[in-house]
Amino acid sequence: MTSQEIRQQFLDFFKSKEHKIVASAPVVPYDDPTLLFTNAGMNQFKDVFLGQGTRDYKRAADTQKCIRVSGKHNDLEEVGHDTYHHTFFEMLGNWSFGDYYKEEAIIWAWELLTEVWKLPKERLWATVYETDDEALEMWKTKTDINPDHILKFGAKDNFWEMGDTGPCGPCSEIHINVGDDFNNPKYVNAGVPECIE
Known part of the structure; x- marks a missing residue:
């Protein structure tokens, strides 16, 4: 492609x-x-x-x-x-812009990656901010991602900020592990080329 x-x-x-x-x-x-x-x-x-x-x-x-x-x-x-x-x-x-929120964003991201681009689901990982139980639950109930492939991270990886001040908030990210050990969570957010956001 x-x-x-x-x-x-x-x-x-x-x-x-x-x-x-x-x-x-x-x-x-x-x-x-x-x-x-x-x-x-x-x-x-x-x-x-x-x-x-x-x-x-x-x-x-x-x-x-x-x-x-x-x-x-x-x-x-x-x-x-x-x-x-x-x-x-x-x-x-x-x-x-004030229209849809987490649910649609998560559903559509998953649909695009797995149904349009046909990325292998077993290689995908979702991350959420450590206190964002709402996004965690949506990943579990609104997609068919492996629940073991949903991980919580802190502010460094899953809290978006425009700058020192201004709009900010928890974010959810999707990673793909293209390596042989794709079922291992240790590669997510580890800065290795086998697992990228």
Whole structure:
């Protein structure tokens, strides 16, 4: 499967879930003096998350071109040391502005990965923030992931923050273990190339 096919299938999937497909914002933000480069898919929606702006849609999906060479999300030091850190990449994102929440996000992520992209379920792991029992329960009851493949982690791995202040909260992540020992939890969030987020 090519990157173009992955990108298009992602956008088609979320379009079928009534998301507005939004173009990538420029990699040099023209209206955000806090950023040298666009470094995340949420950057173009930052005003909405801060309560300073609105959109005429409640759901969006995009494939955002990102450059990470400075600031909080500086991947420059990691480039060349592993197979998954890059200075430039495209971040696929689906966004809800007061419309849906954890349940739909979890169900749709699992559906996309296992039904559209046909990733092997036995190699997938879900992580949740250590006190987010709601997300934990949704993974167990709304998907057919192996319950032993749902792990709790602390703030370092499963608590998203835009910056030192501002929007933040628990997050859930999905990892795939492509190694031989794919049933072993020790690889999740261990920074090894066999198990990536």
